[in-house]
Amino acid sequence: MVCHSFLCTVSLCVFLAASASSEILGVNLLRNERNSPTALIGCLTKAGLSPVTPSNPSYQNDSLPVNTRLIYQPASLVYANTAKDVSAAVKCGALHEVKVNARSGGHSYASFGTGGEDGHLIISLDNLNNxxxxxxxxxxxxxxxxxxxxxxxxxxxxxxxxxxxxxxxxxxxxxxxxxxxxxxxxxxxxxxxxxxxxxxxxxxxxxxxxxxxxxxxxxxxxxxxxxxxxxxxxxxxxxxPTHAATFAFTYNWSTPYIASSAFQIFQHWTAEADMPSDLTLQVQYTDASPVPTFWLIGAYYGDDGIAGLNKTVQPLWDALLALNDSVPTATIFEDLNWIQNVLYEAGLDPTTDPKVALEDAPAIHYPFYCNSVFYSADDLLTNASTLSFAQYTYNGTSADMNWIAYLYLFGGKNSAISAVPQDATAYNARDMFINLQVCGNRNTMPFPDDGLSFTEGMLKSVTDMMPGVRFTGYPNHVDSQLSREEAHASYYPTHTQRLQEIMKKVNQKAVFDYPQGFLPV
Incomplete structure (x- = not known):
C-alpha cells in the first residue's frame, strides 16, 4: 500500500492531536482530582490533623468569626498542636491548590482569619498557647x-x-x-x-x-x-509600671460647633505639648441621645501617680472647661497598679480577680463595620473637617445600630512609635500622628445596609474636606471594602514594592493568600 505524503501528514496530525487531547484530558482529570475537597480532607486526615469540614457538627461554631457581618465557609479547619502540624497542613493546602490562612484570635475586621472568602484551608493556632x-x-x-x-x-x-x-x-x-x-x-x-x-x-x-x-x-x-x-x-x-493613674472625663457638648472646638483643642494640645512618654490620651466619641458623648480618657504611668497626672494634663482639662458649655458629667480618677489598669482598660472591674477575668474572658461575636485613617501632625484636621464630622454625627442615623469613633494618639513629641525609622519594618505609618477610627455595630444580625454607608460617611465627612492631604490606613483596622490594590496603597504606600519582591522569594505560588494579600509580581 502506497502512503501519499499528504494523507500521511493528515493522519499523523490527527493521531498527534488525539494523543495531545488525551494527555490534556488526563492532566485535567488529575488536577480536578487533586483539587477536590475529598483529596484535601484525605491529605489532612492522613497527616493526623482531624480536619473539621462542613459535614462536622462543630463546623459552624468552629468557623464563626468575631465579625458575623462577614461569615465565610472554609473548605476545612484544622487545629494545630505543633509547628510540625502546621507544616503538614500547609503542604496539603499547597498540594491540592487550596489557599491557606492562619487564625490566631480571629478578630480580623474583614474575617481574614477565615479566608475573607469561601473555600480556604484555615489553620487555627488556638492550641499553640505555651x-x-x-x-x-x-x-x-x-x-x-x-x-x-x-x-x-x-x-x-x-x-x-x-x-x-x-x-x-x-x-x-x-x-x-x-x-x-x-x-x-x-x-x-x-x-x-x-x-x-x-x-x-x-x-x-x-x-x-x-x-x-x-x-x-x-x-x-x-x-x-x-x-x-x-x-x-x-x-x-x-x-x-509601679503606678497607673487613669482618668475619664465625660462631656455632652450642646452643639456640633462646640464639639468641633473640643476636637481641635485635643489635637492641637497633643501635637504642641511636650507630653512625656508616660502619658497616653485618647478620645472616644459615642452615639448617645440627645447629643453624642465625648469621652476624654487617659493614663499616666509615671512614678508620681495622680499628682504627676494632674500636673501634666491640667492645661488640657482647663482648655476644655473654658468652652463654657459642659462641665464633665462624669469624672473618674483611679490610682491603680498595672494589672488593675489592664482590667480597667479592658472595660472590666479593676477590683476583680485578674486571673479569672483575663483567662476566662468569653468569646465575642457580633456584626460590625470599622475603618480608620491616620493623619500627620503636619496636616492636623482643619476646623472645616472637624465641624463637618461633628455635624454629620449630630444629625445621627436611621440605621438600626450604634456607632463609635476613636482618636488614638500614636505620634507626637516623645513617642516611641515615631522614634523607629519608617523603613525598619513593613509597618508603614511611623510618621503619622493620630488614628481616627469609626465603627458601626449591633448586637444581633443582620447588619443594616445603611449602617455600612453611614459608617463610611463618618470618615468621608473628614477626608472629603481636606483634598490633597495624605491619609493612610492601619491594617489592624482593616477596611473590608478595599480591593487588593487599594489596600496596598492605603496600608503600605512606600513598602508595597519590597513586600512583593519578598513574596517572590518566600511564597512564589501564593499559597498564603486572601482578598488583600500580596502577590509575587
Missing part, C-alpha cells in the same frame, strides 16, 4: 490570647509589654502593628518582637530574626498573613 519567661524575654505560641499573657507576665516578676486591651485577642494578630496604652513609651507590639518561628509556603520551619531570614522578619512585622504561618514569638518585656 508561655515561657526567660530574663527579659517571653516566648509564646502564636495562638496565645492577650488576657492570659498579661496575667502570666504579671505573676512572673510583674513584667509587661505592649498589647491591645481586649483579652480575647490572639497575639499573632498584633503583628500588623499592635497599639496599646504603653505604645508611646515602648512602641508598637511588633517593635517588641525579636524572633519568630515560621512555617513557610513550602512547609519548611525556619527561624526569622534580624540576622536569619531577615527579609522575612521585616515583612512579618507589619504584613504577616502573606508570608508565612507564625507559630512562636519571642517578645521583649519590661518591668511593669
Amino acid at each position: 508561655m515561657k519567661l526567660s530574663g527579659e524575654y517571653v516566648t509564646v505560641g502564636a495562638g496565645t490570647k492577650l488576657g492570659p499573657l498579661y496575667y502570666f507576665l504579671w505573676e512572673n516578676g510583674q513584667r509587661a509589654t505592649v498589647f491591645g486591651t481586649a483579652p480575647q485577642i490572639g497575639v499573632g494578630g498584633h503583628l500588623h502593628g499592635g497599639y496599646g496604652f504603653l505604645s508611646r513609651k515602648w512602641g508598637l507590639f511588633l517593635d517588641q518582637v525579636v524572633e519568630m518561628e515560621v512555617v513557610k509556603a513550602d512547609g519548611s520551619v525556619v527561624t526569622a530574626n534580624k540576622d536569619s531570614n531577615a527579609d522575612l522578619f521585616w515583612a512579618l512585622r507589619g504584613a504577616p498573613p502573606s508570608f508565612g504561618v507564625i507559630t512562636q514569638l519571642t517578645i521583649l518585656t519590661h518591668p511593669a
Whole structure:
C-alpha cells in the first residue's frame, strides 16, 4: 500500500492531536482530582490533623468569626498542636491548590482569619498557647490570647509589654502593628518582637530574626498573613509600671460647633505639648441621645501617680472647661497598679480577680463595620473637617445600630512609635500622628445596609474636606471594602514594592493568600 505524503501528514496530525487531547484530558482529570475537597480532607486526615469540614457538627461554631457581618465557609479547619502540624497542613493546602490562612484570635475586621472568602484551608493556632519567661524575654505560641499573657507576665516578676486591651485577642494578630496604652513609651507590639518561628509556603520551619531570614522578619512585622504561618514569638518585656493613674472625663457638648472646638483643642494640645512618654490620651466619641458623648480618657504611668497626672494634663482639662458649655458629667480618677489598669482598660472591674477575668474572658461575636485613617501632625484636621464630622454625627442615623469613633494618639513629641525609622519594618505609618477610627455595630444580625454607608460617611465627612492631604490606613483596622490594590496603597504606600519582591522569594505560588494579600509580581 502506497502512503501519499499528504494523507500521511493528515493522519499523523490527527493521531498527534488525539494523543495531545488525551494527555490534556488526563492532566485535567488529575488536577480536578487533586483539587477536590475529598483529596484535601484525605491529605489532612492522613497527616493526623482531624480536619473539621462542613459535614462536622462543630463546623459552624468552629468557623464563626468575631465579625458575623462577614461569615465565610472554609473548605476545612484544622487545629494545630505543633509547628510540625502546621507544616503538614500547609503542604496539603499547597498540594491540592487550596489557599491557606492562619487564625490566631480571629478578630480580623474583614474575617481574614477565615479566608475573607469561601473555600480556604484555615489553620487555627488556638492550641499553640505555651508561655515561657526567660530574663527579659517571653516566648509564646502564636495562638496565645492577650488576657492570659498579661496575667502570666504579671505573676512572673510583674513584667509587661505592649498589647491591645481586649483579652480575647490572639497575639499573632498584633503583628500588623499592635497599639496599646504603653505604645508611646515602648512602641508598637511588633517593635517588641525579636524572633519568630515560621512555617513557610513550602512547609519548611525556619527561624526569622534580624540576622536569619531577615527579609522575612521585616515583612512579618507589619504584613504577616502573606508570608508565612507564625507559630512562636519571642517578645521583649519590661518591668511593669509601679503606678497607673487613669482618668475619664465625660462631656455632652450642646452643639456640633462646640464639639468641633473640643476636637481641635485635643489635637492641637497633643501635637504642641511636650507630653512625656508616660502619658497616653485618647478620645472616644459615642452615639448617645440627645447629643453624642465625648469621652476624654487617659493614663499616666509615671512614678508620681495622680499628682504627676494632674500636673501634666491640667492645661488640657482647663482648655476644655473654658468652652463654657459642659462641665464633665462624669469624672473618674483611679490610682491603680498595672494589672488593675489592664482590667480597667479592658472595660472590666479593676477590683476583680485578674486571673479569672483575663483567662476566662468569653468569646465575642457580633456584626460590625470599622475603618480608620491616620493623619500627620503636619496636616492636623482643619476646623472645616472637624465641624463637618461633628455635624454629620449630630444629625445621627436611621440605621438600626450604634456607632463609635476613636482618636488614638500614636505620634507626637516623645513617642516611641515615631522614634523607629519608617523603613525598619513593613509597618508603614511611623510618621503619622493620630488614628481616627469609626465603627458601626449591633448586637444581633443582620447588619443594616445603611449602617455600612453611614459608617463610611463618618470618615468621608473628614477626608472629603481636606483634598490633597495624605491619609493612610492601619491594617489592624482593616477596611473590608478595599480591593487588593487599594489596600496596598492605603496600608503600605512606600513598602508595597519590597513586600512583593519578598513574596517572590518566600511564597512564589501564593499559597498564603486572601482578598488583600500580596502577590509575587
